Amino acid sequence: MPTIYYKTPVGIARITEEDGFISSISIRDEEYEITPPDTEVLKTAVAQLDEYFAGKRKVFDLPIRQAGSDFQQSVWEQLLKIEYGKTISYLQQSKLMNNPLGIRAIASANGRNNLWIVVPCHRVIGSNGSLTGYAGGLWRKKWLLEHEARVMGVGQTTLAF
Structure with missing residues (x-):
């Protein structure tokens, strides 16, 4: 599995490709030697992340696949439907999935998302507008x-911790 390390404004991203698909993107607190992408899929991932951080990309068009149960896959599919620049609450996500009592299981599946930024679990917040539960901090x-x-063009948002 080819793995590279890529510098972002929020830390070093570890990007892994498996069988022609991006299988994980996570941001590390530790310093790693930056490694250039050596496959077309990794080059595309880096290019699209560069565009995202430059404010020029709002939707990713990458071949992605991460291991997970059917339930987790359905949660991650729902995350992909959250528009750029928008947020929803965990409760709203559970209602959109027709599973209002499954809020904890859905939140847990969000936390197991291995494709940070691309599968935008960062867009899910607490019902009171607070920031909760992000593996990257x-x-x-x-x-x-x-x-x-x-x-x-919304300007500063007021996000509570």
Whole structure:
């Protein structure tokens, strides 16, 4: 599985390709040696992430596949429907999935998403508008949401921790 490390404004991204699909993107706190992409899929992933961070890409068009149960896959599919620059609550997500009592299971599946930014789990917030539950740290979630708000011309958002 080819894996590269790519510098982003929120840390070093570890990007893994498996069988022609991007299988994981996560941001690390540790320093890693930056490695150039050596496959077309990894080159495309880096190019699209560059465009995202430059405010020029709102939708990713990558071959993605991550391991997970059918339920997790359905949760991640729902995440892909959240528009750039928008947020929904975990409760709203559970209602959209016709599973209002499954809020904890849905939140847990969000937390198991291995395709950060591309599958936008950072766009799911608490019902009261608070930032909750982001494996990359709440400061990164806040940065990503504020970045998207700036690109959309909304200006600063008021996000609570």
